[in-house]
Amino acid sequence: MSKARISPLRSGFVHLALAAYTVVALFPVVLTIVNSLKDKNAIFRTPLALPTAETFSLIGYTTVLKQGDFIGYFQNSLIVTVVSIFFALLFGAMAAFALSEYRFRGNTLLGLYLAIGIMIPIRLGTVAILQGMVAAGLVNTLTALILVYTAQGLPLAIFILSEFMRTVSDDLKNAGRIDGLSEYAIFFRLVLPLVRPAMATVAVFTMIPIWNDLWFPLILAPGEATKTVTLGSQVFIGQFVTNWNAVLAALSLAIFPVLILYVIFSRQLIRGITAGAVK
Amino acid sequence: MQISARPRRWHILVFLLPAFIVYSAVMILPLIETLRLSLFNTVDGQSTFVGLANFQVLFGDERWAADFWRALKNNFIFFTIHMLVQNPLGIALAAMLSIPKLRLAAFYRTAIFMPTVLSFVIVGFIWKLILSPIWGITPFFMDLVGLKAFFGPWLGKPGSALITVSLISVWQNVGIPMMLIYAALLNIPDEVIEAAECDGITGWSQFWKIKLPLILPAIGMVSILTFVGNFNAFDLIYTVQGALAGPDGATDILGTLLYRTFFGFQLQLGDRSMGATIATVMFLIILAGVSLYLFGIQRRVRRYQF
Numbered sequence: 294m295s296k297a298r299i300s301p302l303r304s305g306f307v308h309l310a311l312a313a314y315t316v317v318a319l320f321p322v323v324l325t326i327v328n329s330l331k332d333k334n335a336i337f338r339t340p341l342a343l344p345t346a347e348t349f350s351l352i353g354y355t356t357v358l359k360q361g362d363f364i365g366y367f368q369n370s371l372i373v374t375v376v377s378i379f380f381a382l383l384f385g386a387m388a389a390f391a392l393s394e395y396r397f398r399g400n401t402l403l404g405l406y407l408a409i410g411i412m413i414p415i416r417l418g419t420v421a422i423l424q425g426m427v428a429a430g431l432v433n434t435l436t437a438l439i440l441v442y443t444a445q446g447l448p449l450a451i452f453i454l455s456e457f458m459r460t461v462s463d464d465l466k467n468a469g470r471i472d473g474l475s476e477y478a479i480f481f482r483l484v485l486p487l488v489r490p491a492m493a494t495v496a497v498f499t500m501i502p503i504w505n506d507l508w509f510p511l512i513l514a515p516g517e518a519t520k521t522v523t524l525g526s527q528v529f530i531g532q533f534v535t536n537w538n539a540v541l542a543a544l545s546l547a548i549f550p551v552l553i554l555y556v557i558f559s560r561q562l563i564r565g566i567t568a569g570a571v572k
Numbered sequence: 573m574q575i576s577a578r579p580r581r582w583h584i585l586v587f588l589l590p591a592f593i594v595y596s597a598v599m600i601l602p603l604i605e606t607l608r609l610s611l612f613n614t615v616d617g618q619s620t621f622v623g624l625a626n627f628q629v630l631f632g633d634e635r636w637a638a639d640f641w642r643a644l645k646n647n648f649i650f651f652t653i654h655m656l657v658q659n660p661l662g663i664a665l666a667a668m669l670s671i672p673k674l675r676l677a678a679f680y681r682t683a684i685f686m687p688t689v690l691s692f693v694i695v696g697f698i699w700k701l702i703l704s705p706i707w708g709i710t711p712f713f714m715d716l717v718g719l720k721a722f723f724g725p726w727l728g729k730p731g732s733a734l735i736t737v738s739l740i741s742v743w744q745n746v747g748i749p750m751m752l753i754y755a756a757l758l759n760i761p762d763e764v765i766e767a768a769e770c771d772g773i774t775g776w777s778q779f780w781k782i783k784l785p786l787i788l789p790a791i792g793m794v795s796i797l798t799f800v801g802n803f804n805a806f807d808l809i810y811t812v813q814g815a816l817a818g819p820d821g822a823t824d825i826l827g828t829l830l831y832r833t834f835f836g837f838q839l840q841l842g843d844r845s846m847g848a849t850i851a852t853v854m855f856l857i858i859l860a861g862v863s864l865y866l867f868g869i870q871r872r873v874r875r876y877q878f
Contacts, residue, residue, distance in 0.1 A: 303775075304671075304674075307668045307671060307674065308675075308676070310668060311665070311668055311669070311676075311680045311684075312680075314665060314680075314684060315679075315680055315683045315684055317743070318683055318684045318686060318687055318743075319683055319686065321687075321698045321699065321702055322686070322687070322690070322698065324698075324702065324709070325698050325701070336707075337707065337708075340707060340708075340709055340712075341709075341712075380594070383590075384590040384591040384594060385591060387586075387587040387588070387590060387591060388587060388588050388590075388591035388592070390587055391584050391587035391588045392588075395581065395584050397581070397584055403588070403592075406600075407591070407592075407595060409600070410595065410599055410600075412796075412800060412858075412862045413603070413855070413858060413859070413862070414800065414804040414858070415598075415599050415603075416804055416806075416827075417603060417606065417804070417851045417854055417855045417858070418599060418602035418603035418605070418606045418851070419602075419606075419830075419834070419851065420602075420605075420606045420609060420834050420844055420847045420848045420851055421601070421602035421603070421605035421606045421609065421848075422598065422602040423834075424602075424605070424844070425598075425602060425605075440594065440598050441598055443594050443598070444594050444595050444597075444598035444599040445599070447591050447594065447595045447599075448595070451591065475583075476583040477583060477586075480587070501689050504691070505689075505690070505691030505692065505693075505807075506691075506807075507691070507692060507693055507806075507807040507810065507811070508806055508807060508831075511810075512831075512835060523691045523693050526693055526694070526697075527693045527811060530693075530697050537701075537707075540697065540701070541701075544694055544697055544698060547691070547693070547694050548690065548694055551689055551690060551691075551694075552686075555686060555689050559682045559685070562685075562689075563681065563682070563685065563751065566748075566751045566752065566755070567751055567752070567754060567755030567758070568755060571681075571754070571755065571758065
């Protein structure tokens, strides 16, 4: 049976509503980027116009790149995000494998313990985390952030990956055992390659909150040498509130990498969030 | 299931230990330590067990109580606006996106979800600029629809600041309910919809009578995610209104109050014990919400097996 088709009128209305909301969602970002490429007069006189030959100006970008160490901030964000995701995925996959593969006393309990962090935000322990980092001499180091984000990423990684690892065939693993593979080899050489798509989903999921976080950089690593992009642009824009060119350029610089990654990974991300309902 | 004959299976320990250590040391132990600290305070330069005295101060002492209750009230308003605007809007967008064979659906989906991947810092500043009377973008648009007279510096007025900040947060986060509910709608099997169509239930009544009951579990999930996110929020308000959550504390929520209290701000010195006390209250609120969801709502919502 063919689906009852919706009338052209209704379909037109739906398109109108969705297109209108799409404009609402995109307009602020587009406006920021477009105006970051204009001179100051044009920003105020014709904020909605595209930059023309006369109004085009990169003065904002040159100010930003001269004044703030944006390259350094990017580097910090990149190191923190990549290393945290790496450890969250590695440790998470190992734990997920143990929980889904072996029967041992306390398995369920341990699974529940590791799942607490899915619902209870790690931020609530900040008072003691800061105290611990001070005691360990890790304040104003990227290591502090990496530790926190690895811990933050683990619960969801373990939860999602163990669901996937349950679907890896037992026959395959047992064949490996008969061939004399160690349990480590079974994990690294048989199971990990098979759950790679799930790992990619977890990575994309984990990445966004880490890259965008303001709380922990602000509290654990506010020093100039360890500022992340999020904190860096927060501080920088706060200082340049009256220099509209610089503010718009700094915002655009913070948006670009996220936007590029989003365009590349949006399909993966959306499939992950909708648990595969969207093909 | 493989049960090894070896008495000690060390590899299990090796697999579990790294995750267990990092997670326990950086997440669980600090959380417990924070809860413990809320029962201690500095008396004569010594950390002393004071029982629930910190909570008494927070709830009743004139220096703290006004700020605390205002932050709690604001936090509930913040949450209510999300529940009333973000989630219905998310459901509506998802319902439209899930219309079969809708052209451009992938484009709409990707575009509408985009603000969700931006950081609160970017979103906060962009909206600050757009709503700024100096730039005049908002009054310009309101003029187009003849509402210019209603424009005001919303972020700067105590009466409208909290609502404005909440709506900015809604703008950013509407993608999450939209996606989760969209997935739930796509997972409704065709047979159910076809059966409804055979019985002549289409359009609006199909949505209300067939689809909505089937996506209730997803709506429950979205609600608890919103709850946890809102009672843990900080970044957006800090970016838009600063640590003092102005104007005059009108946008102060528990997250900003926690930051000012334990980390200190300007002339105010950080107070570890009171910070831990506020964090504990936040923990209890979130725990109560999550428990209500897990034991109250999630069990009662009928799940349909397809």
